[in-house]
Amino acid sequence: MKTLKIEDLSKNFGSTEVLRKINLEIDEGNFLVLLGPSGCGKSTLLNIIAGLETINEGNVFIDDYNVSKVEPKDRNIAMVFQSYALYPSMNVRENMIFGLKQAKTSKEKIEQQLEKVSKFLQVDQLLERKPSQLSGGQRQRVAIGRALVREPRIFLFDEPLSNLDAKLRVEMRREIKKLHQQLKTTVVYVTHDQTEAMSLGTRIAIMNHGVIQQNDTPENIYNKPSNTFVADFIGSPSMNLIKGTLKESSGEISFTASESNFEIPVKGYEFKEKSNLNNKEVFFGVRPEHIYFKKSNESDFEVSLRADLSEYIGHEQIMTFDYANQEILAKFPSTIKIELAKETKLYFDLTQTSLFDAKTKERI
Amino acid sequence: MQDNLKSSSYQQLEQKSKYTNMFLRWFLYFVLIIFASYFIFPLYVMVVTSLKTMEEIRQGTLLSWPSGLNFDSWAVAWGGRGYGAGDTFLKPYFWNSIKMVVPAVFFSTFIGAMTGYVLTKWRFKGDSWVFLFLLFGCFIPFQAILLPMARTLGALGISNSIVGLVLVHTVYGIPFTTLFFRNYYVSVPTELVKAARIDGAGFFKIFFKILLPISAPIIVVTIIWQFTQIWNDFLFGSTFSFGEAAPIQVALNNMVLSSTSVKEYNVDMASAIIAGVPTLIVYVLAGKYFIRGLTSGAVKG
Numbered sequence: 295m296k297t298l299k300i301e302d303l304s305k306n307f308g309s310t311e312v313l314r315k316i317n318l319e320i321d322e323g324n325f326l327v328l329l330g331p332s333g334c335g336k337s338t339l340l341n342i343i344a345g346l347e348t349i350n351e352g353n354v355f356i357d358d359y360n361v362s363k364v365e366p367k368d369r370n371i372a373m374v375f376q377s378y379a380l381y382p383s384m385n386v387r388e389n390m391i392f393g394l395k396q397a398k399t400s401k402e403k404i405e406q407q408l409e410k411v412s413k414f415l416q417v418d419q420l421l422e423r424k425p426s427q428l429s430g431g432q433r434q435r436v437a438i439g440r441a442l443v444r445e446p447r448i449f450l451f452d453e454p455l456s457n458l459d460a461k462l463r464v465e466m467r468r469e470i471k472k473l474h475q476q477l478k479t480t481v482v483y484v485t486h487d488q489t490e491a492m493s494l495g496t497r498i499a500i501m502n503h504g505v506i507q508q509n510d511t512p513e514n515i516y517n518k519p520s521n522t523f524v525a526d527f528i529g530s531p532s533m534n535l536i537k538g539t540l541k542e543s544s545g546e547i548s549f550t551a552s553e554s555n556f557e558i559p560v561k562g563y564e565f566k567e568k569s570n571l572n573n574k575e576v577f578f579g580v581r582p583e584h585i586y587f588k589k590s591n592e593s594d595f596e597v598s599l600r601a602d603l604s605e606y607i608g609h610e611q612i613m614t615f616d617y618a619n620q621e622i623l624a625k626f627p628s629t630i631k632i633e634l635a636k637e638t639k640l641y642f643d644l645t646q647t648s649l650f651d652a653k654t655k656e657r658i
Numbered sequence: 659m660q661d662n663l664k665s666s667s668y669q670q671l672e673q674k675s676k677y678t679n680m681f682l683r684w685f686l687y688f689v690l691i692i693f694a695s696y697f698i699f700p701l702y703v704m705v706v707t708s709l710k711t712m713e714e715i716r717q718g719t720l721l722s723w724p725s726g727l728n729f730d731s732w733a734v735a736w737g738g739r740g741y742g743a744g745d746t747f748l749k750p751y752f753w754n755s756i757k758m759v760v761p762a763v764f765f766s767t768f769i770g771a772m773t774g775y776v777l778t779k780w781r782f783k784g785d786s787w788v789f790l791f792l793l794f795g796c797f798i799p800f801q802a803i804l805l806p807m808a809r810t811l812g813a814l815g816i817s818n819s820i821v822g823l824v825l826v827h828t829v830y831g832i833p834f835t836t837l838f839f840r841n842y843y844v845s846v847p848t849e850l851v852k853a854a855r856i857d858g859a860g861f862f863k864i865f866f867k868i869l870l871p872i873s874a875p876i877i878v879v880t881i882i883w884q885f886t887q888i889w890n891d892f893l894f895g896s897t898f899s900f901g902e903a904a905p906i907q908v909a910l911n912n913m914v915l916s917s918t919s920v921k922e923y924n925v926d927m928a929s930a931i932i933a934g935v936p937t938l939i940v941y942v943l944a945g946k947y948f949i950r951g952l953t954s955g956a957v958k959g
Contacts, residue, residue, distance in 0.1 A: 346852050367858035379849035383871030396858030440853075452849075 295358050297322045298343065298448055300548060303352030305504075312338050313504045316352070320448075320497070324472050325481045327495035328655035331527070335340060335504040336484045343482060344450050345369050356447060367396070373450040376457060378433045380425035386412075389420040390440045397444075407443045415439045415471060420585035431462050437541070438473070440497040451483040455490060467493060488528055489653040492516070500524050518653055519648060520651070522655040525579050534585075535621040535651065549578045552620030558595055562644055566658055571621045576658065579648035582612065585624035587632075594641035601634050615640070664870055666854075677783065680800050708927035731924035735913075735932055748917065748932055750902070751909035755889060758820050760880050760897070762827035763884045770835020770880060771873065777836070777841040779851045789840065795833030803830075809900060809948050818899050826898060827888045840878040843869065848896075878947035886937045906933050918951050 298320040312335045320326050327334040340349040343354060345366035353362045361369050372393075382390050387408065394404045400541040412418040415435045427478045434454060441449055447464055454470075455463045469590055471494055485491055491498050492512045500523075508520040519525035525533040538551035540560075547565075548557035558578065565571070586594065599622075603614035614621055615638075624640065632638055649655040651658050708731055709724040735766070738747030766956060776782075777789050807826060816822035825859065846869065854864045895905040910933045916924050 342851075344852070344856060346855065366852075367857045371856065373851060373856050374855065375849040377846060377847045377849050379853040381850065381854070381868050383868070391860070393857035394853075396863075440857075444857075 295322075296320065296355070296484065297324075297357060299355040299358070300339075300343070300352045302354070303339075303342065303354065305335075305342060305347065306348050306350055311504055313342075315413050316504075316506060318499060318506065318509065319622065320480060320482070322480055322520070323478045325483065325496045325497045325522055327491040328484045328501060328527050329491040329498055329527075330501035330507075332486055334501040336486075336501050336550055339483060339501070340373075340450050341485045343448070344371055344656065348538045348655070352572075354657055357401060365395075370447040372444050372446040373449055373452065374434075374437045374441050374454045376453040378425070378437040378457070380433060384424055385422050386417060386428070389425065389436060390443050390544055393440065393444050401620060407445075410437045413440070413444045415582075421629060427582055430458050431466060434446065434458065434466055435469075438461050438470075447480065449479055449481045451481065454483075455485070456487070463490075471495060476639070480486060488530070492528075497656075502527075517646065518657065519535065519579075520657050522579075522650050525648060525650065529583075531582050531625070533579045533580050533581050534586075535650070536617060538578055540571045540574045540576055540649075542600065547571055549576065551578070551618045553620075553622065556597070558598060558642065560587060560647070560649065563649060565649075569658075574658075575652035577650040577652055577655075579624075580626040580642050582623045584643040584646040585622075585632050586643065587626050589641045591643060591645065593644045595644050596639060596641055598637045598639055600637055601632050603635060604632065673708050704927045704931055708924050708931060710924055712920070712922060713926060729837070731948075732920070732928040732932070734922075734925050735929040746909065746913045748906060748909060748913070748929055751904055751906045751934070754820060754902075754904065754909075755906040756814050758823045758827070759885060762824045762831065762888050763881055765824070766831030766884050767833050767877065767880045769832055770837075771870070771877070772830065772865070773836040773845050774839025775840075775869055778838050778846075779848060779864075779869070780861070789836075790885040792833050795830065796837065800830065804893075808898065815898050817828055818903050820899075820903055821896060822898055823903075823905065823908045826894050826916075827884075831887065834883060837881050838876055838883070839873070842873065846872070857898045873946055878944045882940055882944055889937050 296319045299316070300316055300318040300404075303316040304311070305409075307394075316339060319325070344363060345361065351474060355359050355361065356369060356371070357497060384392065390411065390575045391404050394407065394541060408421075409418070411649060412421060417432065417435050417439055420428065420432060420436070425436070428436065431539055437454070442548075451470075455466055458466060467490055474494070483494060490572060492515075496513055497509065498512055498515050498516065499590065500507045502523050508515060508524045510518075510520075515528055519528065520530075521657065522535060525535065534537055534622055536549075536551050538554075540550055541550060542550050546559065546561055546562075548559045550557050560578075589596065597617070599615035599617055600622075601613050601615055605612040605614075609628060610625055611630075613624050613626065613632055615624060626632070633645055649658050650656060701852065703720055705723055706721070707936055709726075709727060710718070711725075711730070714722075714725060736747060736749055736752075738749075773792070777785055800937070811817040811822045811825070814822075814825075818827065851864055852870055854868050859867065890907060891905070892907045894913070895908040899908065901906065910929050913929055
């Protein structure tokens with residue numbers, strides 16, 4: 295039984311297609327993050343799961359029960375919003391129990407739930423306050439509490455941290471992580487922040503233009519991006535994509551960047567399909583953090599590159615190098631001194647590379 | 659030596675700027691006082707004249723101070739002289755106006771709030787067209803609808819009655835009240851409504867429990883606006899009612915125009931003030947919210 299299953303879901307607003315043939319499954323207790331740039335349809339997808347938007351095509355199942363035409367309140371879900379959406383005229387207590395009251399829960403049960411949750415979230419001292427008298431972090435807690443008291447099957451979070459300042463955001467992120475570890479509830483979480491997605495999710499679905507690009511564990515998303523969009527979207531700075539061709543000679547496969555003639559051997563690379571590789575136009579992907587200043591593995595590939603630009607950011611520095619007239623970025627500790635406009639020896643970690651088809655942009 | 663020179667020239671400049679500032683300030687106050695007097699002058703004449711006897715009015719000038727606080731003309735304006743036929747006074751019409759203005763303001767405000775709520779929080783296909791057509795209502799000259807409205811009232815059997823006037827004012831208030839509430843609710847996050855829907859609240863519950871409690875500023879604005887419009891209306895009142903059912907503005911007109919013998923300026927002025935006082939009271943009581951509500955509706959946050 296899947297806690298949440300989405301089947302061939304499509305949605306358009308008028309003539310604009312927002313979601314195209316979405317298929318998604320979540321097991322009990324998983325933390326799924328929907329990640330993507332703004333306008334990719336992730337919030338719409340969340341609203342559809344909640345029942346706040348109608349569906350044009352496809353179905354949504356919760357616990358194998360088709361809820362596509364079921365009212366939001368009967369879906370056994372709870373949602374936390376970006377603007378917290380606390381009812382301004384009610385105090386914290388009324389805000390938290392509003393849902394239970396609507397569901398005609400018994401008074402004892404309501405009190406019991408309220409006490410349990412407010413203690414758990416440390417808002418039991420704030421019960422008589424109005425939302426306007428709370429700080430951002432407190433409001434966020436109350437909003438989570440309002441979702442918790444209902445003991446839903448699925449929690450939906452719609453960019454809950456983006457209204458908080460940077461410091462509080464990191465704090466609340468940890469709290470949400472803790473919350474999930476303790477309660478082991480099923481969560482669908484929408485964000486455009488990759489750090490949030492990486493640190494919170496047990497699975498991440500990356501979306502763009504209404505299509506899921508990759509639905510995988512954070513490790514696989516980072517290490518084995520399934521296409522150039524994911525490779526570019528995850529990581530800061532994003533993955534270097536060097537344009538070039540593959541060469542196959544006597545079983546050995548190597549990569550040559552356009553406008554250059556030195557070959558990078560890619561024999562260690564796990565190809566999905568090991569045929570028709572000769573002369574294939576590809577992007578060779580290597581992350582800035584996988585370009586080293588000192589050789590650290592036997593398989594590291596040595597190149598000499600000219601440094602063009604240096605960006606100092608405290609604990610590290612981002613250097614821009616010229617690789618056969620293509621810009622590539624590398625990240626080093628800021629203690630390393632590299633002279634600009636001079637050739638420097640660098641080492642590519644060949645165990646951490648990706649290759650993408652230049653035409654389809656898919657991983658090969 | 660040079661430093662001294664410099665500092666003395668700075669002192670001169672400082673002096674100069676001080677004088678310029680002073681002059682500008684005095685000039686500003688002068689202009690403000692002129693405009694203020696221009697606006698307050700008619701009110702002054704009204705109050706002063708209403709407190710004078712006819713004798714004083716004939717002998718004195720327009721601006722002269724009354725000999726004492728003489729409220730006789732106010733009493734006449736309000737309750738009449740006590741003789742039978744032809745004695746028009748404001749009291750019954752004042753209550754007519756109250757009976758008209760209270761339900762009309764209530765209904766138009768309530769309906770406007772509902773429409774504003776639907777147009778912003780329960781969007782439907784073509785809702786912006788509905789809003790656009792409603793807005794037309796704000797720009798239609800009222801003279802244009804007098805005849806059709808008279809026919810409608812006749813068909814409904816409520817012509818020449820206060821109920822009829824309540825209906826007319828409610829209907830013609832809705833475009834304005836909808837505009838106010840719509841603009842206010844646009845700035846209320848729609849996520850509130852979503853959260854309430856997930857919590858299991860329905861259409862009316864969301865309106866009464868969540869939106870209405872935070873609508874105080876715009877309710878005040880709408881009440882002031884509608885109260886002023888309806889209370890001061892003469893056109894609808896004079897067209898759709900006569901005799902006993904007339905609102906105060908119509909009665910005021912009849913009173914001032916139908917005086918047969920001598921023009922009693924003091925009574926006329928007192929009547930005019932009585933007819934204008936309720937809107938003043940409403941504005942004084944709620945004026946603070948008026949400005950606040952208008953801006954909070956128009957500007958986000």
